[in-house]
Amino acid sequence: MSTVSKFTKEYLAKNKAKFEEVSEYIFNHPETRFEEYVSSEYLANACEQEGFTVERGVAGIDTAFVATYGSGKPVIGFLGEFDALSGLSQEPNKTAYEPWETSNGHGCGHNLLGTGAFAAACATKKYLEENGLSGTVKFFGCPGEEGGSGKTFMVREGVFEGTDIALTWHPSPSNSIMNFSSLANYQVAFKFKGISSHAANSPHLGRSALDAVELMNVGVNYLREHVIPEARMHYAVTNTGGISPNVVQAEAEVLYLIRSPKVSEVDDIYKRVCQIAKGAAMMTETEVTIRFDKACSNYIPNRSLEKILHKNLHEAGIEAPTEEEVAFAEKIWNSLSQGEKDNYLDLLRGFGYSGDGSEFEGKYLSDSISPYSDKDGVLPGSTDVADVSWVVPTAQLTASTSALGTPLHTWQMTTQGISSYAHKGMLRAAEAMALTGIQLINQPEDLEKVKQEFQAFQAKNPYTCPIPKDVKPSKLNQ
Numbered sequence: 109m110s111t112v113s114k115f116t117k118e119y120l121a122k123n124k125a126k127f128e129e130v131s132e133y134i135f136n137h138p139e140t141r142f143e144e145y146v147s148s149e150y151l152a153n154a155c156e157q158e159g160f161t162v163e164r165g166v167a168g169i170d171t172a173f174v175a176t177y178g179s180g181k182p183v184i185g186f187l188g189e190f191d192a193l194s195g196l197s198q199e200p201n202k203t204a205y206e207p208w209e210t211s212n213g214h215g216c217g218h219n220l221l222g223t224g225a226f227a228a229a230c231a232t233k234k235y236l237e238e239n240g241l242s243g244t245v246k247f248f249g250c251p252g253e254e255g256g257s258g259k260t261f262m263v264r265e266g267v268f269e270g271t272d273i274a275l276t277w278h279p280s281p282s283n284s285i286m287n288f289s290s291l292a293n294y295q296v297a298f299k300f301k302g303i304s305s306h307a308a309n310s311p312h313l314g315r316s317a318l319d320a321v322e323l324m325n326v327g328v329n330y331l332r333e334h335v336i337p338e339a340r341m342h343y344a345v346t347n348t349g350g351i352s353p354n355v356v357q358a359e360a361e362v363l364y365l366i367r368s369p370k371v372s373e374v375d376d377i378y379k380r381v382c383q384i385a386k387g388a389a390m391m392t393e394t395e396v397t398i399r400f401d402k403a404c405s406n407y408i409p410n411r412s413l414e415k416i417l418h419k420n421l422h423e424a425g426i427e428a429p430t431e432e433e434v435a436f437a438e439k440i441w442n443s444l445s446q447g448e449k450d451n452y453l454d455l456l457r458g459f460g461y462s463g464d465g466s467e468f469e470g471k472y473l474s475d476s477i478s479p480y481s482d483k484d485g486v487l488p489g490s491t492d493v494a495d496v497s498w499v500v501p502t503a504q505l506t507a508s509t510s511a512l513g514t515p516l517h518t519w520q521m522t523t524q525g526i527s528s529y530a531h532k533g534m535l536r537a538a539e540a541m542a543l544t545g546i547q548l549i550n551q552p553e554d555l556e557k558v559k560q561e562f563q564a565f566q567a568k569n570p571y572t573c574p575i576p577k578d579v580k581p582s583k584l585n586q
């Protein structure tokens with residue numbers, strides 16, 4: 109074992125209880141996008157206690173912060189999320205659905221994500237400190253990942269400027285490198301305004317905003333045939349104009365989420381959707397206002413950085429789960445639907461897994477590290493890490509924190525969120541990220557290679573933030 113490896117492993121083992129406490133605290137205070145006041149403050153305070161200097165409220169977002177240690181180059185960044193989801197309330201360490209008082213829950217494991225990235229930042233800082241090296245470690249407290257595009261706003265406001273690399277991870281049932289791109293998206297609300305009237309005695313005097321919403325949706329459903337097959341258009345009617353059928357609805361609103369592999373494609377489709385909205389308004393003699401909510405770009409993988417991260421995930425290694433852990437994971441597995449069990453490999457592929465699944469046969473928890481592949485693929489989902497990857501070379505890994513087959517955004521994911529194997533996975537991710545940060549500090553030639561790959565992309569693909577300048581982050585309940 110190399111000295112760096114020994115140092116990192118020992119540091120994380122020694123501070124295990126502290127990091128587990130941070131993860132549990134965030135788990136116990138589940139807060140949704142841009143309202144993570146308790147979690148953000150707790151994590152920011154933890155950074156200060158570790159000797160970082162913290163700047164709170166960056167990018168005009170109350171719950172976004174940057175913790176910095178050291179000076180000079182290179183600047184190694186770690187991205188930490190800590191937001192929860194509504195409707196995923198669940199007691200920890202249970203094998204059945206048991207919601208608790210709050211309606212929110214950590215169904216995507218961001219209590220682990222934020223803490224693992226924080227632990228990686230602490231280990232890297234400690235290494236710089238003990239070896240008297242120059243270099244800067246930054247921990248980015250990134251709120252509002254779930255439907256908020258927090259990082260996209262942070263990129264727009266220049267928060268990542270001067271950062272040489274960004275590392276992060278995501279909880280998952282497997283240990284792998286997230287080697288794929290992701291879908292870019294725009295989320296936009298279309299609000300129609302008409303004229304109310306008695307629906308029986310004077311319908312001719314009314315102009316229905318709800319009709320406009322319906323006609324818009326019909327128009328978009330016809331548009332589907334004439335966009336690229338990879339594009340996705342989803343909508344939710346967020347205001348139907350009331351519950352009275354005997355009133356012509358004077359107001360109605362529909363929220364659209366438009367996705368495609370490239371942000372430029374999303375932009376083209378968005379313009380066509382806007383035309384349809386205007387057409388619906390014209391047909392119904394209503395007025396439409398378009399409110400841009402949020403957006404994120406497609407993710408740009410950095411193969412050189414991914415290879416280093418994969419090597420370091422192996423360096424961190426993986427210990428066999430205990431009998432109790434396997435028994436708990438088996439119960440979680442048994443709670444999954446047949447479809448979830450049958451398709452668990454598809455789920456893993458969504459995290460970058462490219463094997464045939466033979467190493468998982470007869471298992472409930474992953475005890476292996478997936479081979480690395482740099483084959484191009486697109487995740488059928490979106491992430492705001494993508495916008496960081498356009499301005500800073502970025503790599504992401506997954507570490508196993510849940511039973512095989514566990515889908516994200518379920519009570520099963522929430523209930524495993526502070527289990528012993530979730531915390532082991534969290535510290536494994538921290539170790540691989542810290543080893544990568546330290547390697548790039550110690551070996552500038554490796555960093556140079558990562559930067560060259562990034563610069564070659566950037567020269568041909570300058571970044572434009574997909575969120576217009578005047579759009580502000582919006583909370584869930586607005």
Ligand SMILES: [Zn+2]
Nearest residue numbers: 216217218278
């Ligand atoms: Zn997530």
